[in-house]
Amino acid sequence: MKNLINLILWKVALGVLTLFAVSLIIFTGVQMLPGDFATEILGQAATAEAVAAIRESLGLDLPAHQRYFAWVGDLLTGDFGTAFSSGRDVAELIGPRLWNTVFLAGLTAMIAVPVALALGLICAVYRDSWFDRAVNFVTLASISFPEFFVAYVLMLWLAVNAGLLPVLSDVDINSTLSERIYLSILPALTLTLGVLAHMVRMTKISLVSLLENEYIETARLKGNSELRVLARHALPNAWAPVANVVALNLAYLITGVVVVEAVFVYPGMGQLMVDAVQVRDIPVVQSCALIFAVAYVLVNLAADVISTATNPRLLHPK
Template identity: 55%
Template sequence: MSPLKELIFKRIAFGALTLAVISVLIFVGVELLPGDLAEAVLGQNATPETVAAFRKELKLDLPAHERYLAWLSDFVRGDFGNSLSNGRPIAGLIGWRFANSLFLAATAAAVAVPLSILLGILAALYRNSLFDRTISMVTLTMISFPEFFIAYILIAILSAELGLFPSISNINDQMPLWEKLYAVFLPCATLTMVVTAHMMRQTRASIINILGAPFIEMAKLKGLKRLRVVVVHAFPNALSPVINVVALNLAYLVVGVVIVEVVFVYPGLGQLLVDSVSKRDIPVVQAAGLIFATTYVLLNLLADVLAIISNPRLRNPK
């Protein structure tokens, strides 16, 4: 097996092991919740016979390890069970919600990724200038603020004061694309402001690090313009850390939308997760949590693989 394939195989194996550990943690966390789930769902007026039948339906009468293996095998097959709050199949509830979360994340990524790379290149090109210091100060400020604070500021200014965009981002399948984009402008802007800062600063730092390399000095001695040196020579050689931080921020966009979805009442998987926690709908909480974890691990795995492919030193560690 080639070194590249061996590295990728190790990353995949480690990702699978990580998912297994996360699934155990999710299951154990639910098991440690106080009280009896059947009694909490059915209420205090339920008869012992009803509680016993409900416990059998949820497989609560089985040992914990058997319930875990049954839950995990059903999850792998795509059978998430039924919601305790409405009795509907969880797969149907999650499918539409998860698609909405992916739409919001993809919209934010389509704006944030090119914007952050462009700002990072310009900051490196005009290093230590007023533009560089201003953009660094602004991005550092964005990193320091939590998502909900930025979201409420945008709502107060763009929705409450100016009335330009709706404060509640409600979408459905019947809406055309431009209406969906208009509805998700504020949550998309919130996510963009948060992740752009991370990606822009990493792009700037990576390019500045490459600018001290000997081949960059040679390019300058040849009389090439600084813009050409940065864009054509420095940026391609700084791609490995840039790709890594972009992939990690894409993972954040998918998984970290929970707070943003709650603030804007966006019908995504994060909002469903919060609603299910308040209703103690444990099967939905378990399924949503493991889907978020799987998405995050897969995108982290993608970041590792792309970093290996784009970096010769990682492709040939010896």
């Protein structure tokens, strides 16, 4: 237990350092965007005096290092700043959008993770069978296409031709749970096809390598059923790499939904970030990017803890 706690503390410290570095990269990247909010709002015909007045009122005339440390200092106190475009508190804008993105990611995970683990397990047990080849073909084909292409194909098949699902996912704060699921199922299916292949292949590879070990054969010779051998001897040792790849894909579901949300006009963090970039709303862009980074670090931390807790040998590497 002490080793596990030390590992968690070490991972948390690394996560904090990573977020500090990411915050610097985010701030630098946003500053490199062409134009700024003043020129975007006033247009090309604006006078230099008008642009300078707006920049001064928003603090954009300050040196970059002063604006960076002011931003980080406000974040440490829980202040995300004020949106340039609407004058509203950034936290108020992000709150409902973050909930929508987390809901979409959670719905996708509820579909993708059980399906991927089941398919990977079956493919490992019946490797080189027609089922294994078919799953490999379908998963590799789905991951080979860009997300926007998969989204438009599903939209054409399931929404336009079949009429089973809505084309646009216009959820709002008043939507019930059933309405949210109905409106979010099409983007969730799109994301599922994007992350399924990695999880299926990693589950299969991990189990295939373990099923060839001598202790697995010994467990079979003792009369244990195949299900017991898989559940008690194979899966616990295969969970570490599987947990890592599942965590990476779950982190992607939160941070990589920008394209899918834009296609389906889903009111999530990705769509908010795209809209903010278009008008150069710096506080919103920086806050969204940093929240994505925090989610990525937290999910990977959870994956390390879960994989280590389920396989204590990782605490004592050779």
